[in-house]
Amino acid sequence: MENNGKHEVKVQINESIIRVADSVYEIKSFEKFSVITANGMPLYLRFFPKKRFSPILDIPLHESVPIAEVREFLIANMEEDTTATLTNSDALIHAMRL
Numbered sequence: 001m002e003n004n005g006k007h008e009v010k011v012q013i014n015e016s017i018i019r020v021a022d023s024v025y026e027i028k029s030f031e032k033f034s035v036i037t038a039n040g041m042p043l044y045l046r047f048f049p050k051k052r053f054s055p056i057l058d059i060p061l062h063e064s065v066p067i068a069e070v071r072e073f074l075i076a077n078m079e080e081d082t083t084a085t086l087t088n089s090d091a092l093i094h095a096m097r098l
Contacts, residue, residue, distance in 0.1 A: 011059055013070070015077060018047065020059060030057070033074050034084035035067060042067045045074075046084055 012019040016027055029050055036044040036058075042065070047057040061067065074080065 008062065009060075013073070018057070018059075020057075025057060027077055029054070030078055032079040032081045034081040035061075035071060036084060036086055036090065038086050043086070044090070045070070046081075048081065048084075 009021045010019075013027075018025040018027060018030075025047070030047040031050045032048045034046045034048070035042050036046050041063075042061045044061060045059040047059075049056065071080065
């Protein structure tokens with residue numbers, strides 16, 4: 001059975017951790033973050049790990065998320081990468097979700 005419905009995942013971020021559903025990541029394991037946008041709409045929070053071969057963490061954003069407040073909180077805890085952009089893979093994945 002195929003389920004193409006949208007699902008929501010609970011995300012919590014505080015000064016020490018990022019919790020995505022049942023997964024927990026330490027804030028100190030990431031060196032920077034970026035808000036990835038398409039056509040001016042925030043799509044993902046992208047966290048870049050400090051360790052070279054660790055995976056990037058992408059958290060999809062819902063339109064109800066107060067992105068200015070989230071950005072302000074994160075800037076107090078790590079550097080923001082304002083140059084990161086939507087990759088071709090990101091665009092393809094986003095298009096398939098629509």
